Amino acid sequence: MLGILVGLTVLGALVGEPDGDSGDRSSEISDENTQSLSASEPEPTTADEAAEVEISADQQPTARLSGPQFNAQRSARQYLNMSGFSRAGLIEQLSSAYGDGYSVPDATAAVDSLNVNWNRQAERSARQYLDMMGFSCSGLIEQLSSSAGDRYTLSEARHGAQAAGAC
Template sequence: MSYVPMPPSVPMPVANQPKNGPGTAGFVLGLIGLIFAFIPIIGIVAWPLTILGLIFGIVGTLRANRGQASNKGLAITAVVLSAIGLVICVLWTAAFGKAVNDAANGMPAAALTSSVAAPDHVQTTSPNLNDAAASAAATAPVEPPAPTTSEAPKFPPQVEQARASAQNYLSFTAFSRNGLIRQLSSSAGDGFPKDVATQAVDSLSVDWNAQAVKSAENYLSFTSFSCSGLKQQLSSSAGDGFTKAQAAYGAGQTAACK
């Protein structure tokens, strides 16, 4: 009986692991959310981005652990970026909430107006005056005393509250006129009526050029901009909302335009 050699077994090709789609999506969302979290006013957009990035990053990590996808490191990075962005969003919200509460609790009560009563007129006559002189003196008109200035507030109570809130915001970060009105009147901000927010902001003495410089320096402290890009960020409605002249002045005082 002859021995027939068996052909060597051919190893089955190993299928490539599919790409980690959730991990990639989580990384992109987490990175964008982290950048937006540093920007005032539009930082509220970072909330859904970081939450979605965190969810996708966790899903991508679990898939990579089960061998169903590759790029485990990218998914873990997505979780880290999204978590950092979410923490920054929480800190911003807590800081703004504290500023608004301090403004509401620190408002003084409205001063009560005091009425000034005219003193009773006492007419004394000299025994040496005749009857005609005494009668003329008695019927002479008495001028009322000059009224004292009232200490009542210049603005309605709601405007006073909006003014205090606006001053707290300006002490915390930089705002343009339009950006501050939007923050005071938006449902995501203080929720004041638009006319109340406008009157409150316009009643303050604010150097908007200085605010533009401060905002430009804030941007450059965490990322880089070209001169034209910085001006556009400062003046666009999606950015700070400064006027073109204010944006040009603010950017011109920074290293980006020198």
Template structure:
């Protein structure tokens, strides 16, 4: 039997799904996790965008199911990813507040939720 402290229980409660999931990942899913972590080191990604990158034949070519499990096994702050992505867009060109929100939330752009895109644009200083 494992004995957990209150702090460990709180931490497990916050990231417990990731801990349990990480232990049960298949080989391809573990590799997809490593790929996802690499992508996250170089840029801001939405959940949908990261899954698409991992599953794309132009990206890594993982099965969508494996890419999804891999991404969902990680503890990722999607709002922070939206801020990172917004800053990347702003470093390349100017955007109005609404224009950046549209770019971040577009199905052909960042693929963030509208809420995440708004947060990203605001925190990056576009609004």
């Protein structure tokens, strides 16, 4: 039995690499696959896609975020991938009993830990409103900045309405 095992081992060594190269190609294959995957990633083409890319990059938990804050950050990124949100509106969504139910301090820490361009979010929201119905410039700014609406700052709301073409 031992003779058979030794024979198989020797045979395996002889047959292993026909060109005499016994080096491991798994790292070469892995590098080729990585290169082809990274080359096939599309560039964002619209404002919505660019905004999604901006906030969807994986962010690792840091020492300054607690577990609930990190989870709230994950939820915030998901909301921002779906729709435009103001800072105040996103904190409200995360902390509302009808939303995610995080504490206001945890929701605030989570939102503030993200690198979000709030003017770009206001543009997204303004375009979403204009896709649904017509708005005057002042009406859209009011909707975007109202405490009963999206809760953007007045400056962000003006920027969004102008960028969306309502003004």
